[in-house]
Amino acid sequence: MNLDFSTEETAFRNEVRTFIEENYPKNVSADGLRDDLSPEDMVAWHKVLGEKGWSVPAWPAEYGGTDWTPTQRYIWSEENARINAIMPLPFGASMVGPVIYTFGNEAQKEQHLPGIRSGDVWWCQGYSEPGAGSDLASLKTTAVRDGDHYVINGQKTWTTLAQHADWGFFLCRTDPDAAKPQEGISFILVDMKSPGIEVRPIKLIDGGYEVNETWLTDVRVPVENLVGEENRGWTYAKFLLAHERSGIAGVARSKRAVEQLREIADKELLDGKPLMQDFDFARKVSQLDIDLAALEITELRTLAGEEAGRGPGPESSILKIKGTEIQQRLTELTLEAVGHYGTPYYRDLSDAGSNEYPIGPDYAQHAAASFFNMRKTSIYGGSNEIQRNIISKMILGL
Amino acid sequence: MDFNFTEEQTMVRDGLTRLVRESYDFETRRGVIESDSGWRPELWAQIAEMGLLGMPFSEEDGGFGGGAIDSLVVMEEFGRGLVVEPYVPTVVCAGGFFKHAGSAEQKEEHIGGIVDGSRVYAFAYAEPRGRYDLADLETTAKKDGDGYVLNGHKAVVIAAPWASHLIVTARTSGERRDHDGISVFVVDKNADGVVTRDYPTVDGRRASDVYFENVSVGADALIGEEGKALPLIELVVDEATAAQCAEACGAMKCAQEMTVEYSRQRKQFGTPIGKFQVLQHRMVDMFVEYEQSVSMAYLATLKLGESEVERKSAVSAAKVRIGQAAHHVGQEAIQIHGGMGMTDELAIGHYFKRLTIFDAEFGNVDHHMKRHIALASG
Numbered sequence A: 001m002n003l004d005f006s007t008e009e010t011a012f013r014n015e016v017r018t019f020i021e022e023n024y025p026k027n028v029s030a031d032g033l034r035d036d037l038s039p040e041d042m043v044a045w046h047k048v049l050g051e052k053g054w055s056v057p058a059w060p061a062e063y064g065g066t067d068w069t070p071t072q073r074y075i076w077s078e079e080n081a082r083i084n085a086i087m088p089l090p091f092g093a094s095m096v097g098p099v100i101y102t103f104g105n106e107a108q109k110e111q112h113l114p115g116i117r118s119g120d121v122w123w124c125q126g127y128s129e130p131g132a133g134s135d136l137a138s139l140k141t142t143a144v145r146d147g148d149h150y151v152i153n154g155q156k157t158w159t160t161l162a163q164h165a166d167w168g169f170f171l172c173r174t175d176p177d178a179a180k181p182q183e184g185i186s187f188i189l190v191d192m193k194s195p196g197i198e199v200r201p202i203k204l205i206d207g208g209y210e211v212n213e214t215w216l217t218d219v220r221v222p223v224e225n226l227v228g229e230e231n232r233g234w235t236y237a238k239f240l241l242a243h244e245r246s247g248i249a250g251v252a253r254s255k256r257a258v259e260q261l262r263e264i265a266d267k268e269l270l271d272g273k274p275l276m277q278d279f280d281f282a283r284k285v286s287q288l289d290i291d292l293a294a295l296e297i298t299e300l301r302t303l304a305g306e307e308a309g310r311g312p313g314p315e316s317s318i319l320k321i322k323g324t325e326i327q328q329r330l331t332e333l334t335l336e337a338v339g340h341y342g343t344p345y346y347r348d349l350s351d352a353g354s355n356e357y358p359i360g361p362d363y364a365q366h367a368a369a370s371f372f373n374m375r376k377t378s379i380y381g382g383s384n385e386i387q388r389n390i391i392s393k394m395i396l397g398l
Numbered sequence B: 001m002d003f004n005f006t007e008e009q010t011m012v013r014d015g016l017t018r019l020v021r022e023s024y025d026f027e028t029r030r031g032v033i034e035s036d037s038g039w040r041p042e043l044w045a046q047i048a049e050m051g052l053l054g055m056p057f058s059e060e061d062g063g064f065g066g067g068a069i070d071s072l073v074v075m076e077e078f079g080r081g082l083v084v085e086p087y088v089p090t091v092v093c094a095g096g097f098f099k100h101a102g103s104a105e106q107k108e109e110h111i112g113g114i115v116d117g118s119r120v121y122a123f124a125y126a127e128p129r130g131r132y133d134l135a136d137l138e139t140t141a142k143k144d145g146d147g148y149v150l151n152g153h154k155a156v157v158i159a160a161p162w163a164s165h166l167i168v169t170a171r172t173s174g175e176r177r178d179h180d181g182i183s184v185f186v187v188d189k190n191a192d193g194v195v196t197r198d199y200p201t202v203d204g205r206r207a208s209d210v211y212f213e214n215v216s217v218g219a220d221a222l223i224g225e226e227g228k229a230l231p232l233i234e235l236v237v238d239e240a241t242a243a244q245c246a247e248a249c250g251a252m253k254c255a256q257e258m259t260v261e262y263s264r265q266r267k268q269f270g271t272p273i274g275k276f277q278v279l280q281h282r283m284v285d286m287f288v289e290y291e292q293s294v295s296m297a298y299l300a301t302l303k304l305g306e307s308e309v310e311r312k313s314a315v316s317a318a319k320v321r322i323g324q325a326a327h328h329v330g331q332e333a334i335q336i337h338g339g340m341g342m343t344d345e346l347a348i349g350h351y352f353k354r355l356t357i358f359d360a361e362f363g364n365v366d367h368h369m370k371r372h373i374a375l376a377s378g
């Protein structure tokens, strides 16, 4: 057992670091709030990576993946996190893409995989409904066969960034009479420009608009857009959820955020000395370091398991729970660090820091919004309660 | 020992419960906080008419002879409604300074204006580099003839956009963080050289960063003794902290009740989520946190009149405990609401935000823990 990277891995790290330094779009800063970015900014790095052939490293090589080992992919995500890069959105690259190359037919692969790789096509995820959150299988949106079309009716909600989406993957009920609710669901790809789709923004507690209600009224979708078999959508959805979870630990990103927190706490003063020198505060930051170390090694152990051919199992729920708790704690401590200047609502005060009469330091401006926003992480992607239920059932056998 | 409220206090509470219910429902509040001014002067006038702004002042000062317990009652109800109107800055802070240290003329002018609702005050004490240390002041007041000239920058002055007057802490002598050499002034917000940068706050209130650029004030602007104001400031801030603790209790109570109610209504897996024992225990813990908080708010309020050490120790204990509880209850409330808790549309998110920001006012958990340790070790 050892924790060292091999010579090849270190060489790989140098290679990707140089590539990132030379090619990351200079005008796309990831230090602010996500929704301050234009849609073009959000996919700018994705497009560069698409051309390089690095936008979907985890995919099999035949579909455009890089054939990197899990450890190399880990190095890749660390190097991107170092500069807070805006990575390819998960909906195409890590969710629907793998479903399509695993369960889709040749025509679907040909139609959709290139746009996902290049970043030219924006995807959204239409799973949740007002009545079907944690209990996703109770979803009510229906797709009824009418000749060579499905006619879709229903309401999805929490659809992230659907306001920019070209395509969506939707779970719809195709057999209302199935013995179990999980058995009557199909996985359907929908062109978001189809008539009958209405996307309505939802304002979140941080003031941003990253999610939407998506209403579908008599939306006609060609049957070719069914992925895999009719009524087998739940299997594909679960496959996808496992993929969604494995990226969610966010270790590299959190490490970078701890560094930023330390930089902030070096500038903030307590008794005229840097806050970072205050034992009470330093202790809390070190606790984060320690929790992150535990999470990092746990993730590396999971990766090693993957390298040995075991897929992400229920253990990935550990990564989701601890990863999100750490992300939340980080933003909470950052808010604590900035003191009084966590209180102003900066969203409509674009000149807050630059004016002749500034309102607080620049680094304070996203502290409260980020903290509020990050509460979502223990709710989405299978809430942390649901993750605990999974561990309890699948691992502890309760 | 007696934990009962007087008949008048109960009447005040009932009146406020009605006022909040009738004039401060969530949608009305949303309209108000999103309006240009961000508050309702006419409601303030109504509150003045109800006699609420005069309660904590003695009859000879023009008030109705109550005290800190009355402020506790008011703020608990304000907390339930997430009322943004400036009771703490105006009545507890400004009122406190005049009550404890004002001259006869100052009392007549300022307490009179507070009680009848004609004047609104904001308390400009925090500074960009001072964190929660009340003595860490870079704002200066230099003697100039009979009066003073103020220079400096105050951070996040709650309610300043609505205020007619500011209560300002400043250094008249000594170095940053010296305990001597601090004075308190009342400044007309329209005075030459007062520059305000106004903004909304994340919890629905309004605040300003206030810059003083050679602001001249007369000798009558000084409240209390020159250079000796720190104990007075600490007393008033403790009173304000106790009131704010009561507000947090009110907000926590609502967040806890709303969460229980939501868990009864919201069904997943064919059953109300409130039937899941994991969530039940978490809501029980929210309730326990709330009850512990109420106890601490009482403790702090009842000790305000005791010796300095007893008072500070109790107020810090309350602020620590309630600060922790406010974080806990707010975050759990969102989690148990699921995605709905993340929306601006539901009240619960607004309670969560208020409960979050509560910690940063008048010193956070760490600040008060340090003060508590210092007092305990003598």
Ligand SMILES: Cc1cc2nc3c(=O)[nH]c(=O)nc-3n(C[C@H](O)[C@H](O)[C@H](O)COP(=O)(O)OP(=O)(O)OC[C@H]3O[C@@H](n4cnc5c(N)ncnc54)[C@H](O)[C@@H]3O)c2cc1C
Residues within 6 Å of the ligand: A124, A125, A126, A127, A128, A130, A132, A133, A134, A135, A157, A158, A159, A160, A161, A211, A376, A379, A380, A381, A382, A383, A384, A385, A386, A389, B266, B268, B269, B273, B276, B278, B279, B335, B336, B337, B338, B339, B340, B342
């Ligand atoms: C910002 C954000 C973005 C999102 N993006 C998308 C998206 O792009 N596409 C999409 O389809 N969905 C998306 N979601 C939806 C997300 O997946 C759901 O919010 C999540 O599944 C939880 O469902 P819910 O909100 O209905 O909460 P509920 O299921 O109602 O849960 C409420 C509470 O009950 C708890 N609970 C539920 N069941 C149990 C149980 N059996 N045992 C114990 N506790 C339980 C939950 O953990 C939670 O605390 C997003 C959500 C958010 C907040």
Ligand SMILES: Cc1cc2nc3c(=O)[nH]c(=O)nc-3n(C[C@H](O)[C@H](O)[C@H](O)COP(=O)(O)OP(=O)(O)OC[C@H]3O[C@@H](n4cnc5c(N)ncnc54)[C@H](O)[C@@H]3O)c2cc1C
Residues within 6 Å of the ligand: none
């Ligand atoms: C030092 C000591 C002194 C005692 N003195 C007395 C005494 O004077 N008189 C007397 O009558 N008894 C006494 N008891 C017994 C005590 O009341 C029992 O231990 C107690 O009721 C728990 O029962 P149990 O030990 O069988 O544990 P169990 O009931 O088997 O519980 C095991 C675990 O499961 C949990 N659990 C059980 N049911 C639920 C549920 N519905 N939901 C969630 N969790 C649950 C429990 O909290 C516990 O963690 C004493 C016990 C101890 C240890």
